[in-house]
Amino acid sequence: MAYQLVLFDIDGTLVDSFAAYRQTMQAILPAFHQSATVAALRETFSMSIDDEMAALKIPVNQKSGLLAAYDRETKRANHREPLFPGIIDMLDQLRRYRIQVGVVTSRLDADITNLDPNVFLNRMAIIVTADQVPYPKPDPRPLQFALDQLSVQPQESLYVGDAGNDEVAAKAANVDFGAALWGNSEVPFLRPNYHFYHPKDVIDVALSK
Template identity: 40%
Template sequence: MQYQAILFDIDGTLIDSFPPYAKVMTNVLAIHNKPISVEQLKKTFSMTLDRAFKYLRIPESLQDQFEMEYLNEKARLNLKPVLFKGISHVFKSLNQKTLPGIAIVTSGGDQEVNELLNAYPFMKKIWTAVTADTIPYHKPEPEPLLHAVNQMGINPKHALYIGDALVDMNAAKNAKMDFGIAGWGADPKVHFTQYRYCFKQPRDILKLF
């Protein structure tokens, strides 16, 4: 199929963000004497911060405080987004084409997207970005993906979403959109059951266009 739009997750798909995420989250929880395992970190990695804190059983009354501490710790460590090898080539190649349009759909906030675009100006050619701050719905609900393609004026059936986690796969399924696994960033222990493509390297995406 010739897709008219390609949508990307950020964490674990465009940027190798698990190591810095794990460091920041571990540091924040340590302040409150709350240990966290590697498995818990992997589980919460693809969640919005509020869902992650809920999963970790942080009292709702403290979640705003934890989120502020997370953002402050991230700023203190000054961790810059690092693209996976090959992502820049994919974006620069796609930017030379009229179609597909490119969008970002992430469980992260506006700040994360702004940091990414400022660090890599060639990514500013994306058509739209949908974050946890854009609408009050989050993956695996379909609304973030549907909002993105609606902004682009493209039918979901003509779009492909690429991500590294089950929440991405389920969001695509719920949006009735094709899904591609970002094999370079996905946890090899995770069993994906519904996908159209499994890309081993970012450059494999270009074979579709």
């Protein structure tokens, strides 16, 4: 039987946002007496804000300042965050087969306002952000919240993400996990249920489970 629900991470999974993240962080980190290589930012890219600050050695009492600086630089630079090729077609095909789609992200509500709802967010049956469930992945509660809201069982669900934290969260929620490799195929995973090299691969798996 096909999956009833496919949930997605945003950054690095649906949206090609690393370039914008890298440019923004490299612009604001000097104000916090820090710097970071591209490799280091690859590591922090999918982290929650608290884990990111710890990794970059930014004191916790500067959290509000970091968030404000990130927001200002994002608005000033107006970096593009395009969807990966094939995403819209994948979402539409899943919905055509009556498979619900949704988002579970560590982004805050304010961080998704620059995404176009007409081509992306309006397709989602549910959008779970860190404002709704303040327990970032790898905690399973954001995924569990999505399942509860949609009355879908874990075994009927698939979570697709591009980072190890996504996999750990899915496994803890007893949800199958698919590694999204179309943005970065070098991310290490433990034991994903599926490896997806193109968004269309998700369709094949979702229908043939």
